[in-house]
Ligand SMILES: Nc1ncnc2c1ncn2[C@@H]1O[C@H](COP(=O)(O)OP(=O)(O)O)[C@@H](O)[C@H]1O
């Protein structure tokens with residue numbers, strides 16, 4: 078893979094004139110051109126590909142020795158281990174501390190551009206200032222303005238990028254780990270936001286997970302200082318500048334509305350990463366100009382249409398993505414902390430149940446049947462019907478159920494046949510919770526015993542009011 082294959086981070090001038098802007102910065106032209114030749118639709122492995130999987134290059138050449146530690150011999154270069162759009166990552170051995178560290182060196186092509194060099198130095202300073210367990214720790218910065226060189230050392234993360242973890246998903250357990258990872262990413266972002274820093278380039282390539290599950294948000298090269306600019310020396314970007322990675326970009330960012338970028342812009346991108354984890358594809362694919370247009374309008378395919386990667390996307394998780402990726406920042410989670418709490422609540426609740434569609438007129442559960450599932454209506458109405466004890470051929474309508482209502486749980490908790498039928502009046506969408514999962518949720522808990530007692534009492538009472546129909550049992554509907 079060559080250097081210009083996939084630098085997905087775009088830094089460009091006014092959104093309306095991307096190609097003209099592209100020619101102003103060396104990196105952008107490459108970034109835009111490279112989109113054309115990408116294998117867009119061939120699954121999860123490639124579409125976020127940075128050059129992190131690039132084959133290892135040899136040690137730094139003499140002219141590239143940019144860190145004094147390398148020059149004095151304290152740090153021994155063990156070669157390049159990865160590459161992104163901004164520079165390359167080398168593994169070094171620190172002979173004094175007898176440990177390995179990572180060195181990020183600005184791409185020699187970009188180092189000649191003072192603006193890019195400043196951006197790189199700002200990146201090191203921002204990352205260094207954000208001391209947090211989920212942000213990669215920076216050790217030091219070597220900056221030689223006159224020689225036009227910049228590099229910084231940081232913790233060497235022994236692990237994988239989230240891109241790899243997403244591609245390797247095979248089970249619900251794997252997706253659970255990704256959700257835990259994203260909650261930690263939110264923790265890191267909540268801290269950065271409290272310091273006035275928006276990351277602006279959150280994507281699976283820029284998140285690393287260590288061997289023991291440690292999560293690190295990397296690559297703060299696009300970060301925007303929204304408050305006081307004491308940390309950075311670079312000029313604030315003018316309105317109209319588009320910076321970041323189109324595939325995961327919030328609409329205000331894609332429109333170059335710099336003054337509207339805030340914590341919620343990162344919230345959008347975390348939602349977009351979750352979208353990718355669930356569906357296998359980033360929200361905005363295809364040639365960059367089209368992707369940028371779609372991103373500016375916030376138009377992406379609904380997750381409901383996706384079969385999912387490891388599991389069919391559970392509706393509760395789909396709802397989290399929808400809110401995080403709302404077009405209007407006011408409709409999103411208002412902070413990264415809020416999104417973290419939602420993800421953790423989902424993990425605690427274990428609501429992995431699928432959404433089913435029942436056509437109008439369909440009997441969803443039938444009176445007298447054995448209960449095999451309970452239902453939570455998300456769309457449409459249902460009617461509860463019971464056979465008339467006086468005339469078994471007739472049924473009596475008991476009540477209407479609306480979105481948000483549940484049914485079918487009593488027969489499971491009371492371990493009894495269905496006491497009524499439920500018929501879809503419209504096309505109904507409902508979350509279906511299977512019997513085993515429901516039983517597991519209440520097994521061996523006090524709450525479970527209370528719920529079971531309530532169900533028993535309800536059926537007892539109902540039997541007094543209307544004796545159960547002794548119709549022959551049918552197979553479950
Ligand atoms: N400290 C590190 N330890 C291990 N690998 C790293 C480290 N920093 C970066 N990498 C790897 O290098 C890739 C590119 O680094 P990144 O900082 O994202 O560069 P760029 O700004 O050029 O995109 C990452 O996707 C990751 O695979």
Ligand SMILES: [Mg+2]
Nearest residue numbers: 161282283296
């Ligand atoms: Mg990167």
